[in-house]
Amino acid sequence: MRLSALFLRFAVFALAGILSVIGARATAVFIEERSVIGVREVLIDQGIEWTSVLSDGLQVILEGEAPTEAAAFRAISAAGRVVDASRVIDNMVVAESDAIAPPEFAIEILRNDSGVSLIGLIPATSDREALADRITDIADGQSVADLLEQADYPTPATWRPAMTYALRALEQLPRSKISVTANRVSVDAISDSEAQKRQLEVALTRNQPDGVNVALNITAPRPVISPFTTRFTLDADGARFDACAVNSDEAEAKITAAAQAAGFTGDANCTAALGVPSRTWGDAVALAIKAVGDLGGGTVTIADTDVALVALEGTPQGTFDDVVGGLENALPDVFALASDLPKAPDATSEGPPTFTATRSPEGAVQLRGRVPSDLVNQTAENFALAKFGRDDLTMGTRVVDGLPAGWPVRVLAGIEALSELSNGSVIVQPDQIAIRGNTGNENARADISRLLIEKLGEAAEFDIDVTYVKQLDPVAGLPTPEECVAQISTVTESRKITFDPGSTTLTAETQPIIDDIAEILKLCANLRIQIAGYTDSQGREEMNQQLSRDRAQAVLDALRVRRVPVGTFEAVGFGEADPIADNETADGREANRRIEFSLIVPEPTVEEPTALEQIEQEAAED
Template sequence: MRLSALFIRLIVFAIAGFGAVAAARVAVSTVETRSVIAVQESLVDQGYEWASVLGDGLQVILEGQAPTEATRFRAISAAGEMVDASRVIDNLSVVDSAQLAPPEFAIEILRNDSGVSLIGLMPADTDREALAARITEIADGQNVTDLLEVGDYPAADTWRPAMTYALRALALLPRSKISVKAGRVDVSAISDSVEEKRRLETALARQPPEGVRLAVSISAPRPVISPFTTRFTIDAAGPHFDACAADTEEAAAQIVKAATAAGLAEKASCTLALGAPSRSWGQAVAMAIGAVGQLGGGTVTVSDTDVTLIAPLGTGQGTFDDIVGALANNLPDVFALTAELPVVQEVSAEGPPQFTATRSPEGEIQLRGRVPDEVSNTVAENFALAKFGQNSITMRTRIAEGLPAGWSVRVLAAIEALSELSNGAVIVEPDRIQIKGKTGSQDASAKISRLMIDKLGQGAVFEISVEYVEQLDPIAGLPTPEECVEQIKVVTENRKITFDPSSAQISASALAVLDDIAEILKICGDLRIRVAGYTDSQGREEMNLNLSQQRAQSVLDALRQRRVPVSTFEAKGYGEADPIADNGTEEGREANRRIEFSLIVPEPTVEETTTLDELAGEAPVEDAPAEDTTSE
């Protein structure tokens, strides 16, 4: 049966239509898949992993939760770069701002010769005017650049103590960088010398804020030592360094290792300094110390390029020659060795001639023993007066003949060595000098060694037994701020700071009291102190308030004239407030007219809870892991 032409046409059209639909669906699916893949890869590459991409025909649908509105906009723009922007459907949402953790408050402070710069974010409730006034006061006329922003979020409890400490450190350090965060302060600074470095570290270690981690790093230029000296001794007290200098960390380690091998048990360190005569310094010193260890005793002094080795009494000549010969042949080329084998000398019945210089804990100086002539005696007395002052010298010397050559030089060296001790004695004999006593300087032994070598030469025989006592250290023994105020109270307990009647003029009888207070404050260093003035109740209240302010300012001015650093002091008058006695009696009124000294303690700020604070408080905040730090 033959199909009609019409039916055949219908079948052909149906097949063509079905094919067109299938091809269209395949084409749409391909375009959709490729668009989705391209957009998804672009978002991932740009860090928008939180966004998901769906395809609906030619449309590209973005879904997900953006952390901020700006991030949402950037994600849409990124998708629009891969496909036509009209095809991008934005179904993105933004995280509720109430769920965001408050920003971290942090301030970077930089101070140098150009001024003070501040940059960072601080709480909105900070008294900006007071902060600016404090920074301007610290800058002392230098430029202040304030680039601080504020955030209206609650600050952690440790923010204010950290900021207070940072300002205190800023006042002490003219060249510094200070980073402040809640609960942490990082201080980096440069000092002019090792002594100033110690003083600053001690001052910063006083009264650290509770709950605040501190990281203090103060650098100092290396000292220049001349002559560059290391002296190592093995005697009845055991192996020990009288002085140790090194030019590098590696040289110091090499020297200490050699000393340990020679029997040194205690921990030792060498001063890193400038002035080494050769890059082979560490090698030469280590070899010299090794020779002393092989001899079983004696002393070696390396001063610049001169090496002086003194063997112990009783050393055999063969052993001496063998060890000295090996050392002489192995020392680096620039170093020259001088070796001495002592012999037992006969002593007369009356003993060897002596000169002794002593210093008592109270500061009394006694010079006794033998000097060659009247001129030498006068020179010794005048030199002691120059070193120790006019009222502390007792001369008990006598002129004697037949003293060894160079005796006067040894006497003067002994007096100068005594000046390095807080108390002790120096005994001069023909064959040796003994220095023993206590000191508040950790470098006293090294200084005395260099002094003896400089004055008496490489072959000088001397023994140093000096004990470091921390209580005598003028830096380590600094009183705390509270102790300083208590010392001032003791001074003024029985001696008041008085003024002329109805005047701010300090009376002459009070000048000595101010002298004593000034000496205390100079020792205490930089403190924040309030000088408070009070009056009795006689007269008008406003007049009394003005008079008390003028009197407090007069005391502050008088301290400034006595070279007390008062940049962190405050003078404040309180008039007739806070009486300590009855104003109805003359004795009571006299007691109420007074000047008081107290520490300025930052007042805690009572923060009002706002709606924003409540929202931030409801949001969970994950604490960053604490980083352990120690003061350097």
């Protein structure tokens, strides 16, 4: 009995142990499965799908190929939020990273009235000291903020030409932002006027570096016009604008439409400007032009809020009254209308008094005609001297009595109008001023109109017939680089640059030649010019090389003294190389001793291989 009870107790204990082991294993399996499932869910939620999750007892094992070290660390951190971090085993490998690409060298340069600032990355081979000196010179006493960093990577072949061009542009643009990379230079700048904008565009378009894209965006502020003027004429010669100022595209569209309805063809060339007296300017001008068309001819001048309408001689009085009455009622309230129907002048034995001013293509000015007094005659002469210079003026006037009131003002206005022309004539009469000639200013007609209206009033009668000649334009008429060098060759073809024997001193006979070359180069700014010196074959080669170099430098220095911008010029000496004549004769040696001017043409750029390409090339060679 006792044995049975003992066996029973032993069996109970054994069963309990077995059940405990089974329960413990089941619990461990459950925990492992839940841990694995929990870690997988967290990794999937965070987009980490490249990791395999395994379990080993209570440990969670992460396997797989992580794209980066950061991605592997993120996977371990995510698993550590589900199970204890000590239970996470890292069996991941990190994928090999690609070769590091070299950074892009780039600079942002900002220049304004406060100074110059630079930020960006430049090659380690750059001469920081030389760059800093150049920027300091450009800043001209203003502050310089240099935030440039350097990196030791291969320098692109086009980096230096791009930087040279950018610094040249920065020197000319006091208010600008310039972005520089090896392949592109982007220039955003503000000019003082439309004329300066055109000049800068011409200068910066020249000598753009090969292999570098250049983007220019130069803007000019709208001019302020006072008085704000538009003048429209319809007569036997057709319809035309002597001046046209607008404040918006909408106003220009209204004015152009009204002019076309009155018979105008062509381009009005209206100037978008500031200073408009009223937002209804376009409506007022369109109504005034329509009135001229309804009259069948005449002239209307709108200066600020004053409207002056002058009909043609012979216009019926009834038609004139109807049109003027309709215009007066239709004009916006701020505009005031003055109208005139001219009568035919009475004939006189001498004809109407006349004052004539002419200017020849060579610049010679003559003043002829009638003036009311010696004082007015002296005033006219002094005014012309101030405008044209003493050497170019010839007086042919005479003092007479009985001239109309306001004649001195008309004479002085005519002289000032002539100064707007390169050549031409101005004829002043009591009822009209006629201006004829050529000009290099595209806006000369409008400028002369505003001048005469300001001096003589809105009702003044004048006829302007001026022709824009591109060759006379100081900007558009500039010669091309090739034309500049060709002009220098023409100057030196019949006259030779010579030096004192065995020296670098220019002879007295050469000074006029240098003067002529300097005048040409002043019109050809921002050229890259090579001044090359050559000698004959007599003497040692090294001495000839140095002498030719020094003589070329002497010519460059002589041009600098004459205020030619020679910053992009280069003086080189070739010694006795490239003879153009026989060195065995005196005439041949004389011909070989010469100075030549030529354009510096950039060499074609060759792209340097990147670091990765260099590695691949070396591997292929091995």
